Amino acid sequence: MQKLKILHMYPNxxxxxxxxxxxxxxxxxxxxxxxxxEITKYTIGDGAKTDFSSFDLIYLGGGADFEQQLLxxxxxxxxxxxxKAYNEGVFMLMICGGYQLMGQYYxxxxxxxxxxxxxxxxxxxxxxxxxxxxxxxxxxxxxxDGEKYKVIGFENHGGMTDNVKTPFGKVLFGNGNxxxxxxxxxxxxxxxxxxxxxxxxxxxxxxxxxxxxxCLSRGQGSPVKLPPxxxxxxxxxxxxxxxxxxxxxxxK
Amino acid sequence: MFIVNFFTILIGKILxxxxxxxxxxxxxxxxxxxxxxxxxxxxxFKIDCPIIAVxxxxxxxxxxxxxxxxxxxxxxxxxxxxxxxxxxxxxxxxLLNHCTMGGKVKADYLILETDESxxxxxxxxxxxxTLVVLNFFxxxxxxxxxxxxxxxxxxxxxxxxxxxxxxxxxxxNVARLGLANPNNPNVKYFSVEKYKFATTELxxxxxxxxxxxxxxxxxxxxxxxxxIGRFSCPGCGYGKNSPFVKINDIDLxxxxxxxxxxxxxxxxxxxxxxxxxxxxYSAAKLYGIDRKIVHKVFEDFKVNNGRMEQFEYKGSVLxxxxxxNPVGANMTxxxxxxxxxxxxxxxxxxxxxxxxxxxxWIWDINFSIFKNVSxxxxxxxxxxxxxxxxxxSGYDADKIVVRPDLDDAVKELFSTTGRKFAVANYTAVQxxxxxxxxxxxxxxxxxxxx
Numbered sequence: 001m002q003k004l005k006i007l008h009m010y011p012n013x014x015x016x017x018x019x020x021x022x023x024x025x026x027x028x029x030x031x032x033x034x035x036x037x038e039i040t041k042y043t044i045g046d047g048a049k050t051d052f053s054s055f056d057l058i059y060l061g062g063g064a065d066f067e068q069q070l071l072x073x074x075x076x077x078x079x080x081x082x083x084k085a086y087n088e089g090v091f092m093l094m095i096c097g098g099y100q101l102m103g104q105y106y107x108x109x110x111x112x113x114x115x116x117x118x119x120x121x122x123x124x125x126x127x128x129x130x131x132x133x134x135x136x137x138x139x140x141x142x143x144x145d146g147e148k149y150k151v152i153g154f155e156n157h158g159g160m161t162d163n164v165k166t167p168f169g170k171v172l173f174g175n176g177n178x179x180x181x182x183x184x185x186x187x188x189x190x191x192x193x194x195x196x197x198x199x200x201x202x203x204x205x206x207x208x209x210x211x212x213x214x215c216l217s218r219g220q221g222s223p224v225k226l227p228p229x230x231x232x233x234x235x236x237x238x239x240x241x242x243x244x245x246x247x248x249x250x251x252k
Numbered sequence: 253m254f255i256v257n258f259f260t261i262l263i264g265k266i267l268x269x270x271x272x273x274x275x276x277x278x279x280x281x282x283x284x285x286x287x288x289x290x291x292x293x294x295x296x297f298k299i300d301c302p303i304i305a306v307x308x309x310x311x312x313x314x315x316x317x318x319x320x321x322x323x324x325x326x327x328x329x330x331x332x333x334x335x336x337x338x339x340x341x342x343x344x345x346x347l348l349n350h351c352t353m354g355g356k357v358k359a360d361y362l363i364l365e366t367d368e369s370x371x372x373x374x375x376x377x378x379x380x381x382t383l384v385v386l387n388f389f390x391x392x393x394x395x396x397x398x399x400x401x402x403x404x405x406x407x408x409x410x411x412x413x414x415x416x417x418x419x420x421x422x423x424x425n426v427a428r429l430g431l432a433n434p435n436n437p438n439v440k441y442f443s444v445e446k447y448k449f450a451t452t453e454l455x456x457x458x459x460x461x462x463x464x465x466x467x468x469x470x471x472x473x474x475x476x477x478x479x480i481g482r483f484s485c486p487g488c489g490y491g492k493n494s495p496f497v498k499i500n501d502i503d504l505x506x507x508x509x510x511x512x513x514x515x516x517x518x519x520x521x522x523x524x525x526x527x528x529x530x531x532x533y534s535a536a537k538l539y540g541i542d543r544k545i546v547h548k549v550f551e552d553f554k555v556n557n558g559r560m561e562q563f564e565y566k567g568s569v570l571x572x573x574x575x576x577n578p579v580g581a582n583m584t585x586x587x588x589x590x591x592x593x594x595x596x597x598x599x600x601x602x603x604x605x606x607x608x609x610x611x612x613w614i615w616d617i618n619f620s621i622f623k624n625v626s627x628x629x630x631x632x633x634x635x636x637x638x639x640x641x642x643x644x645s646g647y648d649a650d651k652i653v654v655r656p657d658l659d660d661a662v663k664e665l666f667s668t669t670g671r672k673f674a675v676a677n678y679t680a681v682q683x684x685x686x687x688x689x690x691x692x693x694x695x696x697x698x699x700x701x702x
Contacts, residue, residue: 012461016390016398018615021641028644064398070467130401136609154610197612202640233643233654237636240656 007055009042019061021199032229047078052085056215060098065108072114092191099193100124126158133158138174140184144210151204153196173245205231257296261355264348283344294377297355303362308386311528316365317555318532325545328360338365340373372409382416388425389579407432418534421493428464440496442530447502450474478579497534516550558681570672574681578616588673589623598665600632600676607678619645629653631661658687
């Protein structure tokens, strides 16, 4: 059976808000379909020995300002290899801090500018008032395989991201890329970058399967459609939260 | 100023009195009104006695209760907030209830559990003698911001603090506070010797893996739990401190600990319980409390407040424990595993303001180690979230029962006999206790019908 190869970057630094749960979720959903996964943990200094193009999926979670600063130089040193992997179609999933670091730059709440990898055009600036953060439940509507799908999570970010040409979703409840924004995240065929914690894939099983299907299809060169699994608890969980958040008076 | 203070107290007293007349618990409200009206409301109180404050992510309530009990046994008149109410507003309300019309607070000691973020708020206005800091873990991140932001707040306070600073020397996030004011000679560390289940690898999500001084990754000889353990920085040597109190020979079977050559029997038997006692012992030593009293308190005193609290129903024993963040929850999962027999578990998860609206922290709980757990019942406002989390750790979905209503959940849990454990987060713990007591007394509506 096919094995999905995942590169989990900086798991010891970018793992705020249960973001590492996304790795557990992908492995879980693969295992239920009889596939396996191999997760390689990337830590500072591994750049030279890492062949980024050999992976199916590259994942970065969210982190605090302090950690983002610590890893910025290391990430920059891998720029060309990561860019190559991205151009070859490796799927890139990035949450919060990971999202910010792939753009032009991130100016943090101490007014310190951290250069991004520059893979995409967007850039992020955080207010120097540490209290000014977008915090709360968030629901967006994204396009998954040509279908509209509600994606739910929790946002908690001080950074305001601008110049996003192809957002991941339309905000139904919450803030998104900036305070009161209509759009959330960034996407391309093989890219999802978002502020959604939760972790992201825990309550959005269809999104998780979409990413897995992309990776498997690319790996074997023909389309893969995953058989359904028991997502009853996930569906009930979504129902409860949508019922709470998307009543007419709260919806934007 | 005198007039302003007088009116502050007067208004507070009237408010408090009216609430009492209405039969309401005056908990937080009078303080909330006063602190809103006047930012410096706390300055209206005249306090001559020493103040001891306890802060940190986990264990504040227990340690505050323990230290209070030590002083009570000693015969001192103390004022304390045994049930939390640990923000500036809660502390203001507490003092209002115990002061004269002139604002004088009469006691031998004030022992105050204080929320981490409110340490600078409260003790910029009240003179603090001793600050006990237990640990810093990720907790309610959406309310407190990043852990680092919170530590920096307390650190800033410590920069000018000259009183006694009792610090957990095994937590790199706490020990760093000892460096904040190099002119403070009253910094004291407590430490606990490596115990039986200490590990060489980090077992659960931890904070502070990097040196707060130079950013180098910290090296650990061992981890007791989470990021608590014997750490040092290979870069700058941070982490070498000689403890004021060193707890040795932790025996979880007896259970007991040894300190300064003397063995003490303890009522609890988990590693975080032992760390709490290390903090309590440090306070006892600092204030010269008789060892006989310490023996008595360590052996007999229990904080029955949903912290390792026991319930019994028709021969089935249930242990309820509060777990409001991954570290607390992981400790509880470990404890459940240490009980070898088959057992069932109830997990109650809320997402109210005081819990933090974000429940993603449950994904930092390591459920994959579950041993002999035959069924899980979930409840609370986020009952489905915790059910999904446990399922995706590999636990059989057919063994998970979701009952968002607490009375339903308790009834479901006791539909079988045998050993039970219940875990509840912050705002869930008191409702869970109430539901358990209702059921056990046979007053639950569902139970009465059955």
